[in-house]
Amino acid sequence: MPYPELKAILTDVGTEELAHLEMVATIVHQLTRNLTPEQIKGSGFSPYYVNHTTGIYPCNANGLPFTAAALQVTGDPITDVHEDLAAEQKARTTYDNILRVTDDPDVRDAIKFLREREVVHYQRFGEGLRIITDQLDDKNFYAFNPAFDSPRTKKAQSPAPLVSAETSSK
Numbered sequence: 001m002p003y004p005e006l007k008a009i010l011t012d013v014g015t016e017e018l019a020h021l022e023m024v025a026t027i028v029h030q031l032t033r034n035l036t037p038e039q040i041k042g043s044g045f046s047p048y049y050v051n052h053t054t055g056i057y058p059c060n061a062n063g064l065p066f067t068a069a070a071l072q073v074t075g076d077p078i079t080d081v082h083e084d085l086a087a088e089q090k091a092r093t094t095y096d097n098i099l100r101v102t103d104d105p106d107v108r109d110a111i112k113f114l115r116e117r118e119v120v121h122y123q124r125f126g127e128g129l130r131i132i133t134d135q136l137d138d139k140n141f142y143a144f145n146p147a148f149d150s151p152r153t154k155k156a157q158s159p160a161p162l163v164s165a166e167t168s169s170k
């Protein structure tokens with residue numbers, strides 16, 4: 001990652017996301033720790049309970065567990081920041097949907113806070129994308145990968161090759 005300001009944004013947001021995971025896990029723990037067998041049967045919680053009792057297991061609403069496959073890293077900062085932007089909007093949509101189906105005021109307050117933070121993260125990733133593109137040849141952002149190919153900045157002002165001379169001669 002050739003941009004220190006973008007590194008700082010990624011570190012800040014990533015650190016905050018880990019704290020969000022802790023908040024969501026705590027909400028799930030608080031909602032499930034004292035359930036009776038009757039409440040488990042009547043709430044739709046039974047499939048989760050059968051496999052995990054009331055332990056915290058990171059999965060989506062369909063029961064699909066979190067895996068590294070969810071991390072869509074390409075190694076191209078422009079592509080990856082777009083993925084981050086999309087992830088923030090997907091998180092906001094998930095929180096919007098939770099708010100539509102939840103009436104517990106304590107849960108709603110926490111989810112509203114998390115939703116607001118996703119909007120802020122989206123804005124910060126937008127700033128990050130601008131940090132990248134401001135330092136590239138603005139006639140062709142996509143001519144090369146700034147994290148991998150030889151950098152071509154605005155100062156160079158010449159078209160960047162899609163494949164470097166070194167790579168193409170091999």
Ligand SMILES: [Fe+2]
Pocket residue numbers: 017088091117118121122
């Ligand atoms: Fe986020």
